[in-house]
Amino acid sequence: MKREDLKALELADDVIEKIMALHGKDVEAHKTTAETAKTEAESLKKQLGEANTAIEGFKKLDVDGIKAAADEWKTKAEKAEADATAQLAQLKFDHALDAALSGAKARNATAVRALLKLSDLKLSEDGKIVGLDDQLKGVKETADYLFEAEGETLRIVAGANAPASTISAFEAAARKGADLVKK
Numbered sequence: 001m002k003r004e005d006l007k008a009l010e011l012a013d014d015v016i017e018k019i020m021a022l023h024g025k026d027v028e029a030h031k032t033t034a035e036t037a038k039t040e041a042e043s044l045k046k047q048l049g050e051a052n053t054a055i056e057g058f059k060k061l062d063v064d065g066i067k068a069a070a071d072e073w074k075t076k077a078e079k080a081e082a083d084a085t086a087q088l089a090q091l092k093f094d095h096a097l098d099a100a101l102s103g104a105k106a107r108n109a110t111a112v113r114a115l116l117k118l119s120d121l122k123l124s125e126d127g128k129i130v131g132l133d134d135q136l137k138g139v140k141e142t143a144d145y146l147f148e149a150e151g152e153t154l155r156i157v158a159g160a161n162a163p164a165s166t167i168s169a170f171e172a173a174a175r176k177g178a179d180l181v182k183k
Contacts, residue, residue: 024102032095036088043084047077093123100129104136105148112146115139 001023006016054073058066097118101109116139122130140147167175 021103025099028095028099028102032092035091035095039084039088039091043080043087047080050076050080089123092127093121093129096123096127096129097121097132100132105150107146107148112136112139115143115146 001020003016003020006019011019051073054069058069097113098109101112104112106112116132116135120131120135124130
């Protein structure tokens with residue numbers, strides 16, 4: 001779904017923003033599910049390969065060797081499971097952070113991420129990033145250009161007695177701020 005398609009349907013900009021936000025949430029949820037499944041599948045394939053190798057090795061071992069190898073395999077399996085769990089948790093955190101930055105209207109999520117102290121952020125059970133709001137306030141204060149402006153943008157409209165303006169929105173705002181606009 002593209003903004004141009006929605007604009008072609010002559011929908012208002014605020015409606016398009018709401019539709020795109022809902023669509024973005026759906027896409028991120030599907031991305032997370034797909035990445036989780038892919039990571040789990042890769043982890044299981046790796047474990048299966050190691051198990052098959054270990055089984056072939058067991059055929060050549062004596063009973064004591066088999067017991068020792070079984071204990072070693074158990075340790076490796078537990079470590080692999082812990083690694084896979086940590087990898088999945090990091091993946092879920094990354095997707096939740098990207099979604100939260102998108103919701104905060106960050107223009108460049110990578111640049112905003114670089115300014116965040118990720119070690120202070122935690123993913124809650126409900127999928128929210130704890131501590132992000134406080135950090136985003138600080139980033140918005142120091143680097144507000146990384147976020148889309150809130151509110152309406154200026155539009156220049158020709159008045160009844162004035163010709164259509166050819167000045168930029170920036171120049172119009174500067175004139176208004178300097179009180180150079182006729183009242």
